[in-house]
Amino acid sequence: MGHSRVTVVLWMSRFLSFFFLIPLASAVTHEIPAQWTLVQNGTTGVAAMQLSVVSPTLAIIFDKVEHNPLQIGNHSAWAALYNLETNVVTPLNLTSNSFCAGGTFLSNGTLLNVGGNGVVSPEDEDQNGFQGLRIFEPCTDPAGAGCTVFDDPITVRLVKPRWYPSAIRIWDGSAMVIGGTAAGGFLNTAGSNEPSYEFFPPKNNSIPIVSPFLQDTLGANLFPLTFALPDGTVFIAANNQSMIYNIANNTETRFPPFPNNVRVTYPMTGTGVLLPLTPPNYTPEILICGGSNASDQVLPSTLSSQTPASSQCVRMVLDEAGIAGGWIVEQLPVPRIMPDSIILPTGQIMFVNGGATGVAGYGNVPDQIGQSNADNPVFTPVIYDPSAPAGSRFNSTGLPASTIARLYHSTASFTPMGNVMISGSNPNLDVQTRKYATEYRVEWFNPPFFDLIRPNLSGLPKNILFGQNVNVTVSIPAGLDLSTLQVALMDLGFATHATHSTSRLVYLSTVLSGNTLQITGPPNAGIYPPGPGYIYLVVGGVWGAGTQIIVGTGGAPPVSS
Incomplete structure (x- = not known):
């Protein structure tokens, strides 16, 4: 920019x-x-x-x-x-x-x-x-x-x-x-x-x-x-x-x-x-x-x-x-x-x-x-x-x-x-x-690290189901404290008149093994209502770019008879 x-x-x-x-x-x-x-x-x-x-x-x-x-x-x-x-x-x-x-x-x-x-x-x-x-x-x-x-x-x-x-x-x-x-x-x-x-x-x-x-x-x-x-x-x-x-x-x-x-x-x-x-x-x-x-x-x-x-x-x-x-x-x-x-x-x-x-x-x-x-x-x-x-x-x-x-x-x-x-x-x-x-x-x-190499994940599917385990590959710059690793699932929301009612951050459960990270989808639709979001890898307070995902099947909401 x-x-x-x-x-x-x-x-x-x-x-x-x-x-x-x-x-x-x-x-x-x-x-x-x-x-x-x-x-x-x-x-x-x-x-x-x-x-x-x-x-x-x-x-x-x-x-x-x-x-x-x-x-x-x-x-x-x-x-x-x-x-x-x-x-x-x-x-x-x-x-x-x-x-x-x-x-x-x-x-x-x-x-x-x-x-x-x-x-x-x-x-x-x-x-x-x-x-x-x-x-x-x-x-x-x-x-x-x-x-x-x-x-x-x-x-x-x-x-x-x-x-x-x-x-x-x-x-x-x-x-x-x-x-x-x-x-x-x-x-x-x-x-x-x-x-x-x-x-x-x-x-x-x-x-x-x-x-x-x-x-x-x-x-x-x-x-x-x-x-x-x-x-x-x-x-x-x-x-x-x-x-x-x-x-x-x-x-x-x-x-x-x-x-x-x-x-x-x-x-x-x-x-x-x-x-x-x-x-x-x-x-x-x-x-x-x-x-x-x-x-x-x-x-x-x-x-x-x-x-x-x-x-x-x-x-x-x-x-x-x-x-x-x-x-x-x-x-x-x-x-x-x-x-x-x-x-x-x-x-x-x-x-x-x-x-x-x-x-x-x-x-x-x-x-x-x-x-x-x-x-x-x-x-x-x-x-x-x-x-x-x-x-x-x-x-x-x-x-x-x-x-x-x-x-x-x-x-x-x-x-x-x-x-x-x-x-x-x-x-x-x-x-x-x-x-x-x-x-x-x-x-x-x-952010301070915006133009530098940042934590990155790859191999994320287009959808993640509730409670589903998925494996992704991560690239984490040296020197960042791996014990602080978090995966942030974010709804970026709809902004108007200072309202951001749909914005949301849910931290997902993870297990790191080498450069393979297991991510578990949110437990249920109350924690994260099914729909679009972005996943960010955060290590040591440094986050990478977001990866788009749909939580749930991606199907349309139910229609009443």
């Missing part, structure tokens, strides 16, 4: 050990530099409101209908494929408006993009997207040739209109679509709230299931933070509340409110992550950071772009003892509204993007910056180590700082290459060049 390179010293204890890398065909040694790098390279052509990696070489981007520079047919595109290797952008033709849609993968690797907004620009030929159900099937061409999105809201659509919904893949490989609104676009109201769940393929005779929790969490309950749990239940957070939903029994088990009345979903947007699931018990633990304790029961005219965001993080182990102990509070080094949380193969979490003041959205508060409801962009990432002692888990010393504001409608994703892609920011009704402008530039955070 090419244009500008910022090199700084990165504090990170697991990378500061003195390693030597010995290429297989050479006796030359390479010391791992103690630094991350930040590179700006590439532009997206459409504003990157929604971002998801769909193959080893491609990411898909969805935007709203607006006057993007990338064209398709006789109008501006609002979706595109981004080539992770060449930075080439290919427009995709959509029919409906994908403004503030959600997304998730199915068990067969198909990506769903769900919900959206109404007709905005008849000259762009968009259709009503409130019930949008856009389908992107697995794309095998590395450059995306021939890859398309099926988008026909007349024949295939959601049951309910949903703007700002969340979506996850559950234990049977189907999609669960959660919440949203039928109107509005800022604080949700009882008149427009869609407090229900529905599934695709449909369940329950296509009748949405009403959620009292989503009724009770008005008005900041859009884009709920949602995670599928190992026992088949679903964790959901909205506003300053959270609960576990049992799909089989249709019951909601609520937890105490978040401390200090911090709200964590749109427009008081924080971010959440399911911390890595580790054998033998795979006990789930939730971390939620950022947001705001501004009131959601007031008129937008009483809010401000200068209201401090929250620095609060809350963490809970979802077992009997952890739930009894309640939410444990930690503090980000800098308050953040709209941060993105990226799981790294080491189990650490990188927080990027967002602002230090204001709330999400645009055009609502009286002291907008341009049209932005937020101000004071946070330019420096911070890394959280969940295994470090309390009080010393956050650190951003030496991490490179960006100069690009990433506020509302920013996105980020881990990639198969093993780095972090940063894109988007568009707190505007349409494309703008004023502060804060519509942002098309792409940035890449590369």
Whole structure:
């Protein structure tokens, strides 16, 4: 990657050990530099409101209908494929408006993009997207040739209109679509709230299931933070509340409110992550950071772009003892509204993007910056180590700082290459060049060892079944501590509005014998819902490139009679 390179010293204890890398065909040694790098390279052509990696070489981007520079047919595109290797952008033709849609993968690797907004620009030929159900099937061409999105809201659509919904893949490989609104676009109201769940393929005779929790969490309950749990239940957070939903029994088990009345979903947007699931018990633990304790029961005219965001993080182990102990509070080094949380193969979490003041959205508060409801962009990432002692888990010393504001409608994703892609920011009704402008530039955070020879595995099959043992060949640079070897199975997720609900890291059981590594698939579909993922070999805190895999048979999810 090419244009500008910022090199700084990165504090990170697991990378500061003195390693030597010995290429297989050479006796030359390479010391791992103690630094991350930040590179700006590439532009997206459409504003990157929604971002998801769909193959080893491609990411898909969805935007709203607006006057993007990338064209398709006789109008501006609002979706595109981004080539992770060449930075080439290919427009995709959509029919409906994908403004503030959600997304998730199915068990067969198909990506769903769900919900959206109404007709905005008849000259762009968009259709009503409130019930949008856009389908992107697995794309095998590395450059995306021939890859398309099926988008026909007349024949295939959601049951309910949903703007700002969340979506996850559950234990049977189907999609669960959660919440949203039928109107509005800022604080949700009882008149427009869609407090229900529905599934695709449909369940329950296509009748949405009403959620009292989503009724009770008005008005900041859009884009709920949602995670599928190992026992088949679903964790959901909205506003300053959270609960576990049992799909089989249709019951909601609520937890105490978040401390200090911090709200964590749109427009008081924080971010959440399911911390890595580790054998033998795979006990789930939730971390939620950022947001705001501004009131959601007031008129937008009483809010401000200068209201401090929250620095609060809350963490809970979802077992009997952890739930009894309640939410444990930690503090980000800098308050953040709209941060993105990226799981790294080491189990650490990188927080990027967002602002230090204001709330999400645009055009609502009286002291907008341009049209932005937020101000004071946070330019420096911070890394959280969940295994470090309390009080010393956050650190951003030496991490490179960006100069690009990433506020509302920013996105980020881990990639198969093993780095972090940063894109988007568009707190505007349409494309703008004023502060804060519509942002098309792409940035890449590369780990210290990115350009060196890294741990590698080969011979992985296209599918791995639950509990299946497979043997692969590994190449591990000399000097790395083999006792630290881990295999990380990662769902890279679907990112929008600081939600990464489908992102997931499961450590797989392994046995190393020489250069042969036996890997055991996840025990069941609760630990890792069947579907696509990437496997990374991690040794001594150094990870290689990811290898694409389907967990399970790769079949489509069940269809109800």
